[in-house]
Structures are given as structure tokens and as C-alpha cells.
Amino acid sequence: MAKFPRFLTLPIAAVMIVSACGGGGSPAPAGGSTAPGGSTAAGSGAPAGSGVTGATITVTSLWGGSEQEAFQKVLDEFKAKTGNTATYQAQRTDYSTVLQSKITSGSPPVVAIMPGLGFLRQFARSGGIKKISDLGIDPASLEANYPPGILDTGKVDGELYGIMVKFNSKSTFWYRPDKLTAAGASTPKSWDDLKSLITTLQGKGDATPLALGAKDSWTLTDWFEEVYLRQNGPDAYKKLFSADGDWTDPTVSKALDTMKEVLTDKNVPGGITGALGVAFTDGIAQVFGTTAKADLYYEGGFVGGIATGQTNKALEIGKTIDWFDFPTFGGPGDTAAEIGGDEIAALTTNPGVKEFIQFMTDADSGSTWAKTGAIISPVKAVDASNYPNELAKKEAAQVAGASAVVYDGSDTLPAGAPDMGAMLQDVVQGKDTASLLKTFNDGVKSAWAGEK
């Protein structure tokens, strides 16, 4: 028999190494082999070994620009405090898409900070992400750090998989104080107040005072969620966005009709079809830009940072930009607040991951991050004085003072549900709501069923 061809040895060895490393979803054994992070942490590959130093982990999320700089400060502090290095990897667009394919292909990032709970659930069930308890962190020990309900958002089938690290209120209605003062109007409390405010502003020459950036259809899902929450209260809201939700329920079409009372051709710049061609940020510019033509814009707390940081740097808080609570209906949801937030989740149990997750749940990291003005921290011990401006302070106080906090519903729907935003784009155009809701309900139901 001929000699084994030498040129084949290297490729075969390589294949063997690769297949040895790619071994399935089981957690790395204690003191195990190579950690993908290139860690040299002494002997303890297992999560049980606390006080690891010198480990390197990759954290991925979807922030860039000023948001990324703000987060880098948090990572710097992590290094200073624990001696471990966390490097940030930005994935600006199609975040869940890319994460999905990285997990599927077997080379996930070490830690991901992900928006949307539908994906968190899916990854948790498919084994893509680790339980917090698998890291050696006792979920019960974290409860005290957070206001009630916050940790629940990261639970899947009763187990904690993700921890919310930042959020924004979605119950903020942005406006131009100067324009309202000029019109002799005050900020509206109830839905009827909002309607009469719009009429007042129209009487003062602002023909279309209510901006809407509905080309990005998620602005409409937020509109619907706020109205539904205010009208029906947090319990009904949570039910609607759960597997038991019934989208053909009359409360849903009532909320949609309510939305359409103000989202009309008459109130919105360019009419509804015009607004369907306006992106979220362009909608901000319609109110806070230098050639502004509208006075009101509903969207989450993050509008403040974008408006003052990008749209128009000359804005003055309290004079040309401010927000009021989303108007109320005298119903069970008047004092509730809706938030949208990002959850941190571990995709591996590499050394340093436990330390990083623990670090992200404490007040120091929350304060550092809050001081940048980029986020509102869910950690209770983060003092309001950390927020750099009034808009953020108010936002933190609104959520802290809410009687109940609910999570952005459209981010909670299962992967595979029909596109809620697209459905709402059809609704605001005046298409038949009942049949749209029926189709949507069927799709959502089968997506919930399929998730199991």
C-alpha cells in the first residue's frame, strides 16, 4: 500500500479540528477545551468559576454612532472593574436576521443584546441562548434590582433567559411647546383634549398639526398599542399579545377606530397616503426640523435624542421640544406605561459571560450608561440624577411611577406572525378592518401554535 499522501494530512487535520470544535449545543464541560473567545482563563471554563479575569467576550447589538459610543463607556468600565475585556460588534440592520443565521451556522456571538421578545423566545426554545441560571446566576437574586414586571419580560416558559438592560418609554407624545403657547393651548390630558388641541392648532393656521411617519410601519404598531393599553388596561393588553389573544375582539377594532379619529387626511401632513411615504425620522423632522410644518408627533422616548442630536441641534428642551403623557380615556390603562427595551442574553457559557451579565445588572453600569443620555436604565438603584437632561429624567420618572409597565406588544408576537405594521398601514388607509383583522388573527394564531 502506498504511503499516505502527505499533501492530504493538513486538510484532514483541519477538518478533524473543526468538527471537534463544532460539537453541538451542549455546554462546555468544566475545565474544557478551547473557548472561542480566545480566553486563557485559568482552568475554569465552567460558569461556576467566579471572579474570572483576563477573559475576552464579544457583545453584539444594533447600535452605532452616538449610541455605540455611549455603550463603549459601559464596556470600558467593565474592563476596569473586572479585568475582563468585552468587545462590541455592531450589527446595524437586520439584527435578528443576522443573529439567526449566526446561531444557525453554529458561530454565535458570545453575548447578544437583542430587541424584541419573539426572537428571544424562539432562540430560547431552540437552545440558541442559555438560561441565566446556566451561567451560575440565581434569577431570584436579581428580582430585588428591578421594578416588578421587568424581569418577567425575559422569561420563556417560566425560565429566565434575558435581562432587560435598557428601555425607552413608548407612552411619550412629543410636541412643540412654543407652538402650543402661541396658540394659547395647553398639553392635553384626555383623548378628547388631544382632538380639541388639534382643532385649535388648525384654527391658528397649522393646517396639519399631527405628524406621522408611517412608512416605517412600526410607528403604527406603537400607536395602536398605546391606544389599546389606555383603553383596555394592562391585563387585556398582555392577553392580546399572548397566545390567548383574540384580534377579532371588538376592543381591537374599537382601538383602531379611535386611532383613525386623529390619524386622518385632514390632520396629517400630506394626508394618510403622504404619511405612508414618510419615514420615522422624517416624521420627527416635520415637527422639530428647521422647516417644521407640524406640532405633534407620537413616538417613544428615543425621539428626544434623535431630534436634539440629529434633526435640529438648536432645539431647546421645554421651549421647542417636550413631551406629555399619551392621552387617557378614563379607563383602566390611564396610569400604565408601555416600554420597548433590549434584553441581554448569553449565547455561550464562556468565561467572562457570567461576570458581564452580572455587571450589566448592577447600578454602576446602569449609572454610567444613564449619564450618557442614551438610555433609561431599568435598574432600580440607578438614581434619577444620573440622567443628563429633563427629557430623560421625566421619562425615567414616568415609567417608575406607572401603575403597571407593559412591554411593546408587536415585539412580543411570535416569529412567523403576519406583519402587524403592514396590516395597520392597510387599516389607516381605510381598508376593511374586520377582514384585515380576521386574516391577521388566523396568522397570529397559527404562529403561536407553531412556536411550540
Next chain:
Amino acid sequence: MTATPVMVSPPKARRVRHERTGWGTVLLFLAPALVLLLIFLVYPTLSTLRMSVDRGLGGNFSRFVGLDNYISLLNTPSFVGSIVNNVLWIVFYTTFVILFGLAIAVVAMRVRYESTIKAIVFLPMAIAATALGVIWAFVYATDSNIGLLNALLGVIRIGPISWLGNPSFVNAALIAVGIWGSTGFATVILSAALKGIPTEILEAARTDGANEFQIFWRIIVPMVSLPISVLAVTLIVNVIKLFDIPYVMTQGGPGNASRVIAFEMYKQDFAAGLYGKAAAVAVIMLILLIPVMIFNVRRFRSSAVV
């Protein structure tokens, strides 16, 4: 052997050699191409077919669902709508790209600065489709301070029109972008074909008293009909796999008004994590392409391509 038999025997010798070539040799020579085809075409196709009958949630193919994916897709209004939109694209995009391409090629041939004109028309081909989408999203913007088109319309006191927000305009607006981007390609191909028409024929026609219109319709068009059909097939294939322009410019909206098949596949696959359903969309795309492929292969067989 002497020199004389050599002169007589070559045909014989060849025949002998031919008879010796068995299947083994044939396969040996075909193998490189066959292996590549098997790996990169046949296997993925079969694998896609297999995936399309599985739920495939999050890339986990362990739940056979039969034809459920197909049934559910054909009952999804947005999917049926996306097929209709693709038909709109095929009809209008293909027609106008060929019409404009032919018109520009014919007209440009008659002027001195032909190459300059062709270069300008060809320029959009050098722009990536995503960039094309971003540029045109600005052109279509409703704010006339940004949107060129609405600024122009504003001069004659029309609008502003929400090109991308109005379901009745959005497809036309997107198809126009596609036409703008592809006309250069058609111009270059057809221009080369036109150059291939012998001038004697045109001169003979003129001598016989044919006017320019008659020459165009009776001589030029029939003589470039083969390149036109090849071009049409290429464009149709492009349309069926079209994704970038709707993705960048409208995300399929407003509602589902501008979704196309490939966008639907993306939505099912990546956005929803339903790999099985996405594979079913891919299979439907393949089925839609089969008639086009058959047409193309027949064309190749029936006559030589320019």
C-alpha cells in the same frame, strides 16, 4: 506504414477511435461539469424541495408538514399580491426597458456623439441596486425640499404626491426605478445587434423607396428580434428574483402593496425564521421560471444567437 495508406485511411482511423470511446471516457470528460452541476444545482434544488415540506422553524428541519407550507402561502393575500406585482414588473419593466433601449440605440446610431450618449445611459448600470433605491427614495420624497420630483411638480403647482406612500402609485414608482437602472444594459446589447445588420440591406431598402419607419419596423426590428428575445428572458429572470429595490425603498409597503416574490421569501426566511415556508416560496419561484427557461432553451436550439 508507408505514406500512401495514410492518405486513404484517415476516415477509417477516426471511426475506429470513435468506436473505442466507451461510456467510461464520456463520463470522464463530462465528470468535472457534472460534479459541479450536481453540487451547485441539483443538490440545492432537491434540498430546497425537501426543506419546503418541513416547518423548518429557525433552521431546524425535523417536522414534516407535507404541502402545508404551499397551501398556507397560496392562502396568504400578501403572497398572492406579490405574484401579481411580479407580473406587473414583468409586463411593464421588460416592455419599457426594451422599448427605451431600442429607441436610444437606434437614435444614438445616427448622431456623432453616440458613445457619449451610450455611456450616459449605461451609467446607472454601474450603481448597485441598493444605492439606486436610496437615490430614488430621495427623488420620490414627499417633502419638496428633499424630493426632486415633487419639487418639479411644485413648480407647475401639482402635488406633493406621495409616490411611495400611495398604493396606486408605488408599483409604478418602483418599476420606473428599475427601468431607469436597466435601460443602459438594453441599449448596449441592442446597439451591438444593430451594428450587426448589414448596411447593404438598409441601403437596398432605401433604394427601393422604403421610408425610415418602414425600415425600422420591417427590417431593423425583425433582424434584432433574437437579441430582443434573449434580452427579454434575461430581464424576466431578473424580475422574478427582484428584491433589492422594494426592500430598500418601501419594505414592501404601504401595507403589502409593493411586495414581490423574493421579498416574500426573505420575510418568511429571515424575518420570520420559517425556513420551510421560504423554501416553498423558492420552489414556486423555480416553477415560475421553468416556462421562461424552456422558451430560452428552444430559442437557443432553433437558431444561433448573435
